[in-house]
Each structure stands twice: as structure tokens, then as C-alpha cells.
Amino acid sequence: MLKRDHGVVLPTSVRTPGFRVELEGTIFRLRATGSWTVHEAVKLDGALTRLQVPIPPTPEFTGEVDVSGIAELDTAGAWLLQKTADRWSGSGLDTSFSGTTESFRILIEEVGKRSEVKPAEEEDPGTVKDFSGDMTRAIGGIWQDARLLTSFLGAVTDTFGRQIKEPWRFRPLSFLHHIDHAGLRAVPIIALICLLIGAVVMQQAVVQLRPFGADIFAVNMLGILALREVGVLLTAIMVAGRSGSAFTAEIGSMKMREEIDAMRTLGVDPMDTLVAPRILALIVVLPLLTFIGDIMCLIGGGLMAKAYLGLDVAAYMEQLHSVVDFRHFMAGMVKAPFAALIIGLVGCLEGLKVSGSAESLGKHVTSAVVKAIFLVIVFDAIFAMFLSAIGI
Amino acid sequence: MAERKTIISVRGLAKRFGSQQIWTNLNLDVYRGEILGIVGGSGQGKSVLLRVITGLVEPDAGTVEVFGRDVRELTPEETVLMEARWGVLFQDGALFSSLSVLQNIQVPMREHLDLPQSMMDDLAFLKLAMVGLKPDSAHKHPSELSGGMRKRAGLARALALDPEIVFLDEPTAGLDPIGASEFDNLIRKLQQTLGLTVYMVTHDLDSIFRVCDRVAVLADQTVVRTGAPESMVKHPDHPWIKEYFCGERARAALA
Numbered sequence: 010m011l012k013r014d015h016g017v018v019l020p021t022s023v024r025t026p027g028f029r030v031e032l033e034g035t036i037f038r039l040r041a042t043g044s045w046t047v048h049e050a051v052k053l054d055g056a057l058t059r060l061q062v063p064i065p066p067t068p069e070f071t072g073e074v075d076v077s078g079i080a081e082l083d084t085a086g087a088w089l090l091q092k093t094a095d096r097w098s099g100s101g102l103d104t105s106f107s108g109t110t111e112s113f114r115i116l117i118e119e120v121g122k123r124s125e126v127k128p129a130e131e132e133d134p135g136t137v138k139d140f141s142g143d144m145t146r147a148i149g150g151i152w153q154d155a156r157l158l159t160s161f162l163g164a165v166t167d168t169f170g171r172q173i174k175e176p177w178r179f180r181p182l183s184f185l186h187h188i189d190h191a192g193l194r195a196v197p198i199i200a201l202i203c204l205l206i207g208a209v210v211m212q213q214a215v216v217q218l219r220p221f222g223a224d225i226f227a228v229n230m231l232g233i234l235a236l237r238e239v240g241v242l243l244t245a246i247m248v249a250g251r252s253g254s255a256f257t258a259e260i261g262s263m264k265m266r267e268e269i270d271a272m273r274t275l276g277v278d279p280m281d282t283l284v285a286p287r288i289l290a291l292i293v294v295l296p297l298l299t300f301i302g303d304i305m306c307l308i309g310g311g312l313m314a315k316a317y318l319g320l321d322v323a324a325y326m327e328q329l330h331s332v333v334d335f336r337h338f339m340a341g342m343v344k345a346p347f348a349a350l351i352i353g354l355v356g357c358l359e360g361l362k363v364s365g366s367a368e369s370l371g372k373h374v375t376s377a378v379v380k381a382i383f384l385v386i387v388f389d390a391i392f393a394m395f396l397s398a399i400g401i
Numbered sequence: 402m403a404e405r406k407t408i409i410s411v412r413g414l415a416k417r418f419g420s421q422q423i424w425t426n427l428n429l430d431v432y433r434g435e436i437l438g439i440v441g442g443s444g445q446g447k448s449v450l451l452r453v454i455t456g457l458v459e460p461d462a463g464t465v466e467v468f469g470r471d472v473r474e475l476t477p478e479e480t481v482l483m484e485a486r487w488g489v490l491f492q493d494g495a496l497f498s499s500l501s502v503l504q505n506i507q508v509p510m511r512e513h514l515d516l517p518q519s520m521m522d523d524l525a526f527l528k529l530a531m532v533g534l535k536p537d538s539a540h541k542h543p544s545e546l547s548g549g550m551r552k553r554a555g556l557a558r559a560l561a562l563d564p565e566i567v568f569l570d571e572p573t574a575g576l577d578p579i580g581a582s583e584f585d586n587l588i589r590k591l592q593q594t595l596g597l598t599v600y601m602v603t604h605d606l607d608s609i610f611r612v613c614d615r616v617a618v619l620a621d622q623t624v625v626r627t628g629a630p631e632s633m634v635k636h637p638d639h640p641w642i643k644e645y646f647c648g649e650r651a652r653a654a655l656a
Contacts, residue, residue, distance in 0.1 A: 011595070011596045012596075046563070047510075047514060047516075047524070047562060047563060048514065050516065050520065050524075051515070051516055051517065051520065054520060083563035083595075084524070084527060084528070084531070084560075084563050084595070085524055085563070088523070088524065088527055112593075112596055115593060115594050116594050116595065119531065119590075119594045120527065120531075123527050123530035123531055364544060365498060365542065365543065365544020365545070366498035366499045366542060366543070366544055367498045367499055368498065368499030369499075
């Protein structure tokens with residue numbers, strides 16, 4: 010903000026902005042007074058827009074913007090004055106400035122030069138077109154995602170193949186680190202969740218089956234359900250939320266800070282160092298976590314069986330053995346590595362898709378978790394159909 | 402220069418980070434309408450001083466007065482008013498990465514003023530042109546800009562409210578010599594146009610001799626000397642000043 014006189018604290022009356030138009034000889038003069046700053050810009054702009062542009066009766070009439078009464082001026086004020094002068098000039102009144110100090114003159118000239126640069130107009134496509142455009146993009150996005158994920162699966166397979174041929178590419182330290190983080194540290198929460206869900210399922214089943222006198226079969230139901238579906242699904246969902254999102258965030262923030270580009274230029278393949286150890290670690294730990302989940306589910310059910318059915322450990326085990334066998338256990342377990350592969354692939358791929366902004370990182374972490382859980386459930390359904398078709 | 406008016410006054414500042422004492426008794430005055438360059442070896446707290454003056458870092462002792470008011474004794478409302486009177490350009494622009502350049506420039510306007518969108522757009526485009534950016538960069542996101550453009554956009558945001566003081570943290574670091582010299586000219590031009598007071602942390606000798614009216618030298622945990630850049634060369638009375646202003650690079654910058 011430029012002041013006409015720096016030393017003086019301005020009284021309020023001088024600061025109140027305003028203007029009036031007067032005719033003197035052949036000169037229309039806009040006399041501006043007070044403080045023309047951005048704080049007053051809205052009021053001034055409104056008043057200036059309402060102001061009729063004087064129509065020159067003959068060509069020798071000229072316009073003048075007199076700023077000698079202005080106490081404070083900033084870019085917004087100078088822009089308003091310049092805009093008005095341009096409007097007057099546009100309607101045939103040759104308009105100039107008068108009463109400027111050196112600093113006011115520089116500011117007004119600079120603003121005048123700059124406001125000639127017209128901003129590029131952004132077109133508004135309209136609601137219907139906008140909507141159909143969004144739909145097309147959304148559907149195209151699904152197709153694009155499927156293609157990207159498939160090609161990423163190919164790239165990861167290729168990386169594993171190469172690591173078998175050239176074992177020094179494998180990063181054991183990184184692999185163990187992710188075993189620790191995605192596996193070992195997930196044990197308490199997965200054990201707790203599975204214990205609680207096992208207990209809840211058993212309790213509900215007993216309550217529902219008791220009127221038919223079939224409450225003992227709640228044990229059969231829980232046994233099958235826990236081993237085939239609940240254990241592996243709960244574990245996969247927990248891991249997708251815990252580790253899938255972590256993968257995206259870790260790789261994504263490296264991408265944001267160009268660390269991944271740096272790796273490439275140093276001849277370090279991010280597929281070897283970042284992606285392969287993470288996915289391999291998940292493939293190893295998810296079946297192990299699923300096993301823990303299965304057992305905890307059965308223990309939770311056992312606690313409820315004791316409380317509601319009065320079954321002791323031996324009786325509970327006997328009832329379980331009568332219906333559950335190894336193929337039920339395997340039907341659940343066989344899904345775990347595939348779920349791990351999906352979570353790892355989606356997590357790493359979303360991480361690599363992150364672009365420069367913090368918002369983009371957040372978006373991709375969210376979509377990594379959502380996509381991973383969605384795909385795990387879809388694959389689970391496909392497995393369920395396949396396994397029952399082949400009679401397991 | 403009898404009419405020089407102090408706009409920032411720092412008295413008796415002390416700060417310690419862990420075991421490292423940065424300043425013991427630092428005094429500094431910044432006068433209205435000047436471009437002051439802050440120089441000093443690394444670890445002398447050049448950037449920290451900027452952060453202390455703008456209230457981002459608390460000093461251990463001492464006072465900082467801006468516009469005659471102690472910045473640490475302001476009420477929250479007064480702090481907001483004060484913040485509208487200065488603008489800060491951080492080292493890499495510190496633009497909000499999720500907003501476009503235009504939206505970045507409008508952030509302070511939205512926060513402090515109540516303007517219609519069309520006027521904010523016009524003013525933001527004006528600021529963009531004033532810092533020498535093309536209108537087509539307005540809708541880009543910071544990650545799509547080059548380092549120099551990010552700094553210009555950051556400067557446009559710092560100038561959004563027509564502040565009286567602009568703090569620049571190493572404005573020419575990371576720019577090529579041509580880009581740096583253009584940026585120096587831009588700072589000089591904006592300073593004249595908008596009547597700004599510029600507080601510039603730098604170690605670019607070229608820009609010190611090109612734009613700074615005065616430099617303040619940070620060394621030995623205090624400001625050892627202030628004065629015109631040329632006087633530093635003529636009377637280097639401190640080992641660091643001698644090394645810095647009379648070294649090979651300084652001679653090249655002066656030539």
C-alpha cells in the first residue's frame with residue numbers, strides 16, 4: 010500500500026474513499042479521494058460500475074482521473090482506477106491521469122500494463138455434458154484400472170522371475186522388515202478381532218438355533234464358517250487396511266519427493282527394492298496370520314460354547330472334529346496367498362500412481378484400501394463358487 | 402537519510418537449540434522502504450531469525466517489534482491484522498500442493514477479505530502478471546511448475562494483500578544465473594512499484610550487490626555489522642566479512 014505522506018497518521022475522514030465526477034471546460038474529471046485499498050474495493054467497484062460513462066458531445070472532450078485526493082493506494086485501487094479509465098477511453102473519451110506522485114504513477118502504469126494481459130477463459134461445459142463426461146471418465150477409469158493392475162501383475166511376475174535367475178537382486182533385509190511390520194506387529198489386533206467375531210457368531214447362532222433344539226450344531230456352523238470364510242476374510246481386510254495403506258503411503262511419498270526417479274537414475278530398480286519385498290512378505294505372512302485368525306475364531310466360539318451350551322474343551326473339540334476336517338481348513342487357507350497378492354499389488358500400484366500433491370497421496374491411499382478390500386471380496390466369492398463346484 | 406523510519410526492531414534476541422546457542426544478544430533494525438539482505442554462514446540462524454520475526458518460532462529472550470508493536474504481545478485478532486500487513490516467500494514457495502496457482506493466490510484474500518469471486522480472479526491474474534507469470538499457468542498445480550515459476554507464484558501469494566513488508570527466504574537459491582538475475586530485477590521493480598520493505602535472507606552475492614540497499618551480517622551469535630554492501634568490501638573488519646565479501650566470488654560479482 011502506498012501512502013501519499015508516510016509520516017502522518019491519517020484521520021478517518023481523509024481515509025474514507027470516494028469519488029465524484031465534474032465537468033470543467035472540455036474535461037470530464039473523476040476526482041478520487043480517500044484510501045483506495047483492497048479493503049474498500051468491493052464498495053468502490055460497485056459504485057464505479059453504476060457510474061454512467063460520460064458521453065462526449067464533441068470529440069475534443071477528454072477525460073481525466075485526478076488522484077491528488079487519494080491518501081492510500083494499493084494494487085486493487087490502482088486496478089479499479091485503471092479499469093474506469095479504460096472504460097471511459099473505450100467510449101470515445103481520451104482519459105489520462107493527473108495529480109499522481111512518482112510512486113502512484115509507477116503503480117498505476119504497472120497495473121495498466123498488466124491488466125492488458127487477458128486471462129485465458131475457462132469454458133464451462135454445462136451440466137448435462139459435465140455429467141456425461143464424468144460418467145465416461147468413471148467407466149473408462151474402471152477399464153483403465155483393470156488394465157493397469159493386470160500389466161502391473163505381469164511386471165511383478167517378471168521381477169520375481171528375474172530374481173530367481175539373479176538372486177542377488179533380492180533384498181532380504183527389506184523382506185524381513187516387512188515381515189515384521191505387516192506380519193508380526195499385526196498379530197495382536199488380528200487375534201483380538203477374530204476372537205471377538207468368533208464369539209459373536211457362536212453366541213448368535215446358539216440363540217437362533219435353540220428354539221429348534223439344534224443349538225449344538227452352532228459349533229458345526231462356526232467351525233465351517235471360521236475356517237472357510239471368516240478367518241481369511243477378516244485377516245485380509247485387516248491387512249489391507251493396515252499394510253496396503255502403508256505400502257501406498259510409503260511408496261507414494263517417495264514418488265512425491267522424486268526418490269523413485271532418483272533410484273531409477275542410480276540403476277536401482279524400484280520393482281526389486283520396493284515392490285517385490287513388500288508383496289513377497291505379504292504372501293508369506295498372510296497365510297500365517299490367517300492360521301492365527303482361524304484358531305482365535307475357534308477359541309472365541311469355544312468360550313461362548315462354554316458359556317451358553319456348557320460344553321467343556323473336550324466336548325467342544327469332539328463336536329468340531331465330527332464335522333470339520335482338513336479340506337475345510339485348506340479351503341480357507343488356499344485363498345490367503347491370493348488375497349495377499351491382491352493387497353500387495355493394489356497397495357504398491359496405487360503408491361506408484363501418486364503425483365506431486367499431498368491431496369493425490371491421500372486419494373490414492375484411500376483408493377488402495379477400498380480397491381483391495383473390494384477385490385479380496387470378489388475373489389473370495391469366485392473361490393467359494395469354484396470350491397463348491399469341485400466338491401470341497 | 403534522516404527520515405528513515407524503523408519498521409522492524411529486534412532487541413536482545415537469544416535462542417538456543419539443544420546444546421547449540423544460535424544468538425546471545427541480537428539487535429537489528431529494518432527501515433521502511435529498504436531492501437535489507439541478511440547474510441551469514443550456515444548455522445548462524447538466518448532463516449530462524451525470519452521465523453522469529455514472523456512469530457513462527459519463539460525466542461528464548463528479547464523482543465521483536467513490527468510496526469511499533471511487540472509481535473508476541475498481540476491478541477489473536479491483532480495477529481491476524483498484522484499478518485495481512487506482511488507476506489512471506491518460503492524457500493521453495495511453500496505453495497499448497499492441492500490448490501491451483503490461482504487458488505493459492507486467493508487463499509489470503511479469502512481469509513482476510515470478503516471479495517466476490519470475479520474480483521478475486523481479476524486481482525489474482527493481476528498479481529500473476531506482476532510477478533511475470535503467464536496467465537496459462539494460473540490453472541496449473543504447483544507440481545506442474547518449474548522451481549523458478551513456483552517461487553514467482555509464491556511471491557504472488559505473498560503479495561496478494563498488498564503487504565508493507567515482504568520476507569524472502571533465499572529467493573534466488575536453486576535458480577540459474579539468468580533466472581536469479583530476473584528474479585532480483587523483479588524484486589527491485591516490485592519494491593519500487595508497491596513501496597515495499599523487503600527483508601531478504603540470501604547468500605547470493607550477485608543479488609546482494611544488485612538489489613540490497615543494506616546488508617546485515619550474522620556471525621558470532623549476533624549481528625556483527627550492518628551497512629551498504631559496498632562498505633563491506635571497502636572496510637572488511639571481521640574475518641567472516643573479509644572472507645565473504647573480499648573472496649574470489651565476491652570479486653567476480655562486483656566485476
